[in-house]
Amino acid sequence: MNCSKHYHTAAHIGALLELSEKFREHLKNKTLVDIAILYHDYVYDPARKDNEEKSARKAEHDLEKLGQDAALIENVSRFIRATQKHEIFDGPDKNDLCFFLDFDLSVLAADNAVYDQYTSAIRKEFSMYPDLLYNPGRKAVLRHFLDKPRIYQTGLLHERWEESARKNLSRELKSIGYW
Numbered sequence: 001m002n003c004s005k006h007y008h009t010a011a012h013i014g015a016l017l018e019l020s021e022k023f024r025e026h027l028k029n030k031t032l033v034d035i036a037i038l039y040h041d042y043v044y045d046p047a048r049k050d051n052e053e054k055s056a057r058k059a060e061h062d063l064e065k066l067g068q069d070a071a072l073i074e075n076v077s078r079f080i081r082a083t084q085k086h087e088i089f090d091g092p093d094k095n096d097l098c099f100f101l102d103f104d105l106s107v108l109a110a111d112n113a114v115y116d117q118y119t120s121a122i123r124k125e126f127s128m129y130p131d132l133l134y135n136p137g138r139k140a141v142l143r144h145f146l147d148k149p150r151i152y153q154t155g156l157l158h159e160r161w162e163e164s165a166r167k168n169l170s171r172e173l174k175s176i177g178y179w
Contacts (some may be wrong), residue, residue, distance in 0.1 A: 007121035008041040012107075017024055019103040026099060026156065032072060035059065035100050036079035040104065046126045056080040098153035102161075105151060109161035109166055115168045135176045142169045 039059035
């Protein structure tokens with residue numbers, strides 16, 4: 001399937017890189033975070049379930065060709081794969097992983113206009129599905145985040161973004177008739 005990206009674009013990558021720069025003092029390995037940002041949505045097809053795996057493999061391939069350190073390659077791959085469910089794993093890079101995943105979800109806490117643009121772009125990416133199929137799937141995604149004790153894992157970004165994200169997610173649920 002040939003998917004047209006509307007949200008998962010270079011603008012999304014650029015926004016995450018800006019966050020990485022803004023919060024650089026909180027990152028132990030900014031290079032790791034930045035490379036993971038660059039590759040995390042390299043492969044994106046809403047009809048597939050293996051986007052993260054394919055993106056991780058692309059990163060591994062490219063980084064190996066460039067002669068990068070095996071530990072860096074492994075960690076980049078782990079970070080990318082973690083975006084599938086936004087799950088944290090323990091390890092020496094846990095802090096950086098938490099920031100990386102929080103950056104990826106930053107749009108959830110955006111102001112209403114930006115959040116609405118995001119939801120419109122996501123809907124376009126999934127335009128092959130009629131509302132009858134899309135809305136229940138979207139509801140499941142929104143409920144997944146709302147049912148979590150915390151959307152944002154870092155204390156800093158939890159404090160800054162959590163309340164806004166929950167309001168946006170709830171507002172979207174209401175707009176598609178599920179609240």
